[in-house]
Amino acid sequence: MLELRQLDAYYGDIQALWGVSMAVDEGKIMTLVGSNGAGKSTVMKAITGQLKPGRGEILFNSQRLNHLPPHRIVDLGICLVPEGRRLFPGMSVLENLEVGASPRSARKIRRETVAWVYDIFPILKDRAGQAAGTLSGGEQQMLAIGRALMSDPKMLLIDEMSLGLSPVVVQELSRILKEINREKGLTILLVEQDVQLALSLSDFGYVIENGRIVGQGRADELLNSDEVKRAYLGC
Numbered sequence: 001m002l003e004l005r006q007l008d009a010y011y012g013d014i015q016a017l018w019g020v021s022m023a024v025d026e027g028k029i030m031t032l033v034g035s036n037g038a039g040k041s042t043v044m045k046a047i048t049g050q051l052k053p054g055r056g057e058i059l060f061n062s063q064r065l066n067h068l069p070p071h072r073i074v075d076l077g078i079c080l081v082p083e084g085r086r087l088f089p090g091m092s093v094l095e096n097l098e099v100g101a102s103p104r105s106a107r108k109i110r111r112e113t114v115a116w117v118y119d120i121f122p123i124l125k126d127r128a129g130q131a132a133g134t135l136s137g138g139e140q141q142m143l144a145i146g147r148a149l150m151s152d153p154k155m156l157l158i159d160e161m162s163l164g165l166s167p168v169v170v171q172e173l174s175r176i177l178k179e180i181n182r183e184k185g186l187t188i189l190l191v192e193q194d195v196q197l198a199l200s201l202s203d204f205g206y207v208i209e210n211g212r213i214v215g216q217g218r219a220d221e222l223l224n225s226d227e228v229k230r231a232y233l234g235c
Contacts, residue, residue, distance in 0.1 A: 001026040001187055002047070002078075002155060007056035009046050009211075016042045017211045019056070024155070024189050029181050031190040031198040031219065033232070034208040040191040041083060042211070044159050048080045049073045060155075075103045077154030083163060085144040089133025093124050096132050096143055100150030110150065117146040120176055138169035145173070149180075155187040162194045170194075174201050195232040199223040 002024040009017040017039050024030050032040050045051035047058060049070040058065040065073055079100075087096055097117060101110040118125035121142040127135060132143055141161065148156055158177075162170045178201065180186050192198035199205050199219040207215035207228065215222065222228050 001061060002189070003057075003059045004043070004047075005057040005059070007043075007046060007058065008054040009042055009051055010054045011042075011051075015054075015211065017046070017053075020208070020211070020213055021056075022206050022213060022216070024187060025204070026187050027181075027185045028203045029177070029188045029190065029201060031192060031202040031205045032208055033192055033195045033198050033205055035232070036193055038208045039211040040193075040208060041159055043208070044080060044157055044191055047073075047157065048078065071102070074151055074153075077152075078157065079148040079151040079153040079155075080157040081141075081144050081148045081159065081161070083159040085140045087132040087140055087143060087147070089131065091132060092129050093132055093135070093143055094128045096147050097124070097150050100147035101152075103151055106150060106152040109152065113150050113152060117149055120149075120180070121146055137164055138166065138173075141165060141169070141173060145177075153186070155189065157189050157191070159191045160193060161190065162192065162197055170197065177201065195228065196223070199228075 004020055004022050007017055007020040008015065020043060032043060034040050042051065046053050049068055053066055060076060060078060097114055098110060101107050101113065123139055124143060124146055132140065135143065161173060177188060181188055190198050190202060199222055202219040205219045205222045206213055
């Protein structure tokens with residue numbers, strides 16, 4: 001569904017990604033894990049058009065994304081839940097959700113999608129008229145995920161979902177993502193610093209270090225790998 005081929009990326013003169021190749025299979029939950037500064041968010045920025053690759057290809061359903069602007073990539077069916085959530089704090093919960101329905105196809109079904117998001121996250125229905133900036137951290141992450149779902153995506157990208165959240169909230173969000181994946185067949189790519197969380201939630205994983213892919217495999221195999229345990233789980 002999504003394929004990165006020998007991707008290099010730069011911030012000015014500084015190279016951040018080196019020959020990154022990975023594939024995301026349709027209908028799966030997949031993850032890219034690594035330590036802080038390893039290049040995870042840079043991969044997300046390249047996929048979503050926020051950072052243009054210096055070399056290599058990004059393909060989504062065989063269509064080349066390299067030089068498309070971010071809004072066209074959203075129209076094709078890729079939507080990002082950004083690190084730090086990046087909501088519109090002065091706008092209401094409902095207004096934030098409606099902003100997410102920017103593709104023409106999504107606008108046509110936005111009422112049905114809002115109702116679905118409220119079913120997934122009932123607290124958002126209770127807070128519909130409340131300013132997004134007054135929500136708790138967990139509620140804001142629910143709203144950020146709900147806003148992305150409003151675009152009716154084929155693939156959902158989630159950058160550092162667990163950042164700053166309590167374990168109870170993270171566990172509930174993980175349960176909901178698994179449910180959405182199972183019931184809707186929505187493809188999900190997670191980028192996470194919490195390696196145990198990401199691999200326990202996913203079908204397949206890639207490990208990135210210093211801008212390079214250094215490992216890949218079934219998530220359960222990576223979770224039980226001595227190398228991953230030593231490097232990321234403190235075992």
